Amino acid sequence: xxxxxxxxxxxxxxxxxxxxxxxxxxxxxxxxxxxxxxxxxxxxxxxxxxxxxxxxxxxxxxxxxxxxxxxxxxxxxxxxxxxxxxxxxxxxxxxxxxxxxxxxxxxxxxxxxxxxxxxxxxxxxxxxxxxxxxxxxxxxxxxxxxxxxxxxxxxxxxxxxxxxxxxxxxxxxxxxxxxxxxxxxxxxxxxxxxxxxxxxxxxxxxxxxxxxxxx
Numbered sequence: 001x002x003x004x005x006x007x008x009x010x011x012x013x014x015x016x017x018x019x020x021x022x023x024x025x026x027x028x029x030x031x032x033x034x035x036x037x038x039x040x041x042x043x044x045x046x047x048x049x050x051x052x053x054x055x056x057x058x059x060x061x062x063x064x065x066x067x068x069x070x071x072x073x074x075x076x077x078x079x080x081x082x083x084x085x086x087x088x089x090x091x092x093x094x095x096x097x098x099x100x101x102x103x104x105x106x107x108x109x110x111x112x113x114x115x116x117x118x119x120x121x122x123x124x125x126x127x128x129x130x131x132x133x134x135x136x137x138x139x140x141x142x143x144x145x146x147x148x149x150x151x152x153x154x155x156x157x158x159x160x161x162x163x164x165x166x167x168x169x170x171x172x173x174x175x176x177x178x179x180x181x182x183x184x185x186x187x188x189x190x191x192x193x194x195x196x197x198x199x200x201x202x203x204x205x206x207x208x209x210x211x212x213x214x215x
Contacts, residue, residue, distance in 0.1 A: 001026070001064045001201065002025070002062065002063045003020050003026070003027050003028070003064065003065050003201055004028040004030060004059070004060045004063045004066045004067070004099075005017050005020070005028065005029055005066075005067050005069065006030045006050055006066065006067065006068040006069060006070050007030070007031065007068065007070045007071060008029035008030055008031040008037055009033060009034075009036035009037055010069055010071060011161060012069040012071075012105055012155075012194070013031070013069035014036075014038060015191055015193070016069060016193075016194045016197055017037070017043060018038050018040075018194070019191075019194035019197075019198045020198050021038065021042050021043050023198060024042065025042065025198075025201075026042050026044075027040075027042060027043045027044070028044050028046060028059065028060065028063060029043055029044065029045045029046070030046055030047075030048045030060075031045065031046075031047065032047065034046065034047050046059055050070060050089055050093065051085060051086060051089045052089075052093075053089055053092045053093040053096055054096065055093075056089070056090065056093030056094070056097070057093045057094070057096035057097040058097075060093070060097045060099050061097045061098055061099070062098070063099050064099070065099065065101040065103060065201055066090075066094050066099055067103045067104075067105070067197060067201065068087070068090050068102065068104045068105065071083070071131070074127075074131055079130050079131045079134065080130040080131070080133060080134045081134075083134035083138065087104065087138045087141075088138070088141065090102075091141075091142065091148070091150075094148060095147060100148060100149050101148070101149045101151075101204070102149070102151070103150075103151045103152075103197065103200060104138075104142065104150065105155070105193075105197065106135035106136075106138065106139060106152055106154055106210075107119075107131065107132045107135035107136070107155065108132075108154050108155055108157045108159070108186075108212070109124065109128075109129075109132030109154075110132075110136035110139050110210070111157075111212060112176050113177065113178065118132075119133055139210060145208075149204070149207050149208065150207075151204075151207065151208070151209060151210075151211070152209070152210040152211075153196070153197060153200070153210070153211060153212065153213075154212040155193055155212070156178070156179065156186045156187050156212070156214035157178055157186040157187075157214075158185065158186060158188070159188045159189070159193060161190075163187060163188070164189075165187070165189040165192070165215075167189065167192060167195070168191075168215075169195055170192070170215065171188060171192055171195070171196055171213045171215060172214060172215065173196075173211060173212070173213050174212045174214075175209065175210065175212070177212075178214065179212060179213060179214035179215075180214070181214070185215075186214045187214055187215055188213060192215075193213070196213045
């Protein structure tokens with residue numbers, strides 16, 4: 001398949017590009033700094049301003065699916081507005097192209113426990129709340145999308161650079177609620193997250209749905 005990955009040099013995007021390339025897909029790696037893109041024969045790097053809808057549409061034309069790992073940076077003081085602006089521009093850019101499938105990698109904050117979204121809990125970490133709230137609010141926007149075949153992925157609650165489990169190839173899927181293991185943990189390595197997304201690219205198992213995964 002031909003897969004375009006937005007945010008290709010980020011923590012998630014870099015692992016995803018590598019996984020897709022290792023599976024033999026043709027990958028368009030879209031990033032602000034293309035020098036950091038993984039060098040592989042079936043990976044083409046392209047610098048695109050994702051807020052420029054026409055430029056993005058032109059870049060992804062001819063691809064089978066666009067995967068957005070867009071994140072304006074957790075330390076960005078304007079992360080809420082920048083995330084919403086970027087995500088909506090990406091959605092519009094894909095709609096303006098000939099690509100019908102969009103997979104968005106969001107956050108775990110919109111998952112539900114006992115009827116409440118995690119981001120609304122009193123113990124939710126304040127330092128990531130603006131970004132998590134943006135991802136939750138954008139999911140609500142995406143649910144109104146009628147034309148694109150969209151999918152939204154919420155990672156495990158614990159999915160960050162401190163997870164050292166590596167690539168196991170094992171995971172369990174969920175939809176609206178976190179997936180917990182026997183110890184009550186909701187964990188996934190970034191390498192296995194890349195496997196989850198690559199599997200979704202190939203299977204289209206969750207059209208117009210949000211889903212999640214963990215061990």
